[in-house]
């Protein structure tokens with residue numbers, strides 16, 4: 001009886017996943033050798049910071065250092081950015097005011113924004129960087145499906161080891177509500193180092209003013225640093241880090257896009 005119940009649940013869950021993510025992705029997730037695939041990206045010398053490795057983001061044990069996070073992320077993200085995730089992400093693309101030759105997407109996750117950047121600027125070199133090798137596995141799979149040449153880097157957004165003043169555009173989507181305030185500020189300093197003079201930084205994330213009054217949302221998603229994020233201002237952080245022409249626009253129901261430029265020399 002117990003076995004039958006388990007079987008029924010497994011079949012039901014599989015049918016739901018089939019509907020939500022489609023046949024091809026489901027087959028990919030079911031057959032993938034996560035150890036082998038994540039080793040393609042894993043940097044052996046990388047030490048995971050405590051604020052990251054100690055948290056069960058979205059109630060997943062081990063957070064982003066668990067392949068379950070990579071499998072479920074896109075399904076959850078579709079409902080977490082109302083009224084429409086694709087439209088929200090396109091507001092980041094719409095804020096780009098240059099023809100970037102080299103683009104870096106920090107905390108790229110499963111690459112949803114990174115792929116949009118490559119689609120918008122086909123000739124550009126596009127790099128996605130993330131701390132989770134599992135998220136990079138899914139990002140790379142999506143890039144292969146789209147036939148996009150994107151470089152995926154396993155690394156820390158606050159200390160990337162990438163070359164100074166090498167990027168025309170750096171983007172960050174949905175990262176800062178998941179990092180402690182002091183880390184978000186370190187990441188902004190790293191962005192200033194990475195961007196060419198006159199280059200642009202664009203940040204898409206939760207609308208801080210609105211989230212301040214919607215603590216229930218923060219609780220639903222079980223995000224340890226969102227409350228502190230909501231109490232602050234990305235706009236203020238960016239000016240403090242040294243960016244010019246900083247502006248925040250509110251998009252959709254609960255999101256904001258903040259952008260600014262590194263002062264030209």
Ligand SMILES: C[S@@+](CC[C@H](N)C(=O)[O-])C[C@H]1O[C@@H](n2cnc3c(N)ncnc32)[C@H](O)[C@@H]1O
Pocket residue numbers: 052064077106107108109110111112113129130131132135155156157158172173174175178179
């Ligand atoms: C909420 S997800 C956002 C993913 C993606 N940017 C998007 O728009 O869907 C946050 C991502 O940031 C990554 N992350 C968190 N802290 C990081 C850090 N310090 N450096 C690099 N990546 C980080 C996580 O592994 C996760 O993939």
